Amino acid sequence: MVITHHGGQCFKVSFGDTTLLFDPPHKDSKLSPVRFGADITLVSKQHPDFNGAKDDSFVVNGPGAYEKNGVAIRGYLTKSEHGGPEGLNTMYVVELEGMTLVFLGALSDDNIPADAREALDEVDILFVPIGGAGVLDADKAHKLAVKLEASVIIPMHYEGMGDKDALKVFTKEGAEKPTDKLTIKKKDLTDKKGDIIVLSV
Numbered sequence: 001m002v003i004t005h006h007g008g009q010c011f012k013v014s015f016g017d018t019t020l021l022f023d024p025p026h027k028d029s030k031l032s033p034v035r036f037g038a039d040i041t042l043v044s045k046q047h048p049d050f051n052g053a054k055d056d057s058f059v060v061n062g063p064g065a066y067e068k069n070g071v072a073i074r075g076y077l078t079k080s081e082h083g084g085p086e087g088l089n090t091m092y093v094v095e096l097e098g099m100t101l102v103f104l105g106a107l108s109d110d111n112i113p114a115d116a117r118e119a120l121d122e123v124d125i126l127f128v129p130i131g132g133a134g135v136l137d138a139d140k141a142h143k144l145a146v147k148l149e150a151s152v153i154i155p156m157h158y159e160g161m162g163d164k165d166a167l168k169v170f171t172k173e174g175a176e177k178p179t180d181k182l183t184i185k186k187k188d189l190t191d192k193k194g195d196i197i198v199l200s201v
Contacts, residue, residue: 001013001014001015001096001097001099001183001184001185002014002015002181002182002183003125003154003181003182003183003184003199004180004181004182004199005154005156005199005200005201006024006032006034006201007025007031007032007159007201008023008025008029008031008049008050008156008157008159008161009022009023009044009049009050009105009106009127009129009156009157010022010023010024010025010031010034010050011023011103011127011154011156011199012034012036012038013096013101015096015097018039018040018069018070018071019036019037019038019039019040020038020039020040020041020042020071020094020096021034021037021038021040021041021042021053021057022041022042022044022092022103022127023042023043023044023045023049023050023051023103023105024038024041024050024051024052024053024054025048025049025050025052026048026049026050026051026052027048027052028048029048029049029052030049031049031161033052034052037054037056037057038054038057039057039058039068039069040057040058040059040060040068040069040071040073041053041054041057041058041059041060042059042060042061042073042075042092042094042103043059043060043061043090044080044089044090044091044092044103044104044105044106045080045082045083045087045088045089045090045105045106046061046088047082047083047087047106049082049083049106049161050105050106060073060075060092061090062075062077062090063075063076063077063090070096071094071095071096072094072095072096073092073093073094073095074092074093074119075090075091075092075093076090076091076092076093076113076115076116076119077089077090077091077113078090078091078104078105078107078109078112078113078116079107079108079109080105080106080107080108080134080135081108081134081135082106082108082133082134082135083134084134086108089105089106089107089108090105091103091104091105091107091112091116092105093116093119093120097185097186098186099124099125099184099186099189100120100122100123100124100125101124101125101126101127102120102123102125102126102127102148102150103127104126104127104128104129104136105129106129106134106135106157107128107129107135107136108134108135108136110136110140110141110143110144112144112148120148123148123149123150123151124150124151124152124186124189125150125151125152125153125154125184126145126148126150126152126153126154127154127156128141128144128145128153128154128155128156129141129155129156129157129158130142130155130156130157130158130163130166130167130169130170131157131158131161131163131166132163132166133161133163135157137163137166138163138165138166138167138169138170139169141155141170142169142170142172145194146194149193149194150194151189151192151193151194151195152182152184152189152192152195152197153194153195153196153197154182154196154197154198154199155167155170155171155196155198158170159201167198170196171196171198177198178198178199178200179197179198179199179200180199180200181199182197182199
């Protein structure tokens with residue numbers, strides 16, 4: 001599996017011949033839209049910063065259970081204040097290649113709903129918003145990430161979207177230098193516990 005960051009909350013996850021895309025910006029967003037397509041696109045919130053899915057993609061844009069190309073996806077309703085008053089956000093739990101990816105989206109409330117918590121027995125890779133301004137701030141995001149006991153933690157929603165110092169606060173200077181991509185397999189997770197990996201845009 002290869003994970004790359006494309007600004008904001010947009011991540012591309014590639015494995016085999018399949019590509020997943022999380023929260024691609026719409027052309028109406030101040031963030032740059034992506035120029036590539038994806039087999040599966042997940043949208044956490046109906047907002048231009050996240051809902052730029054292309055027409056030829058299988059789009060998942062809310063709570064429920066989905067399956068496509070051998071990828072199992074479950075969406076859980078959560079809260080977000082990004083872009084204005086409190087609104088709806090979908091947190092996704094994605095199972096692929098024997099790993100569990102948890103994408104929190106534009107989450108603003110660190111109290112994960114009970115039904116979602118029950119689904120989080122083992123979190124291999126956690127995507128967590130840290131920038132404040134309508135999503136979790138760095139301190140709350142860090143506490144939640146520790147509570148969820150993720151093997152790998154990937155911060156998001158700070159570059160050009162929130163607190164410019166959020167990354168420093170979140171990592172507590174403990175992260176490795178930003179890397180262009182994360183290439184990882186299930187066996188690589190055995191010696192990781194709460195490792196923060198910063199992906200450059």
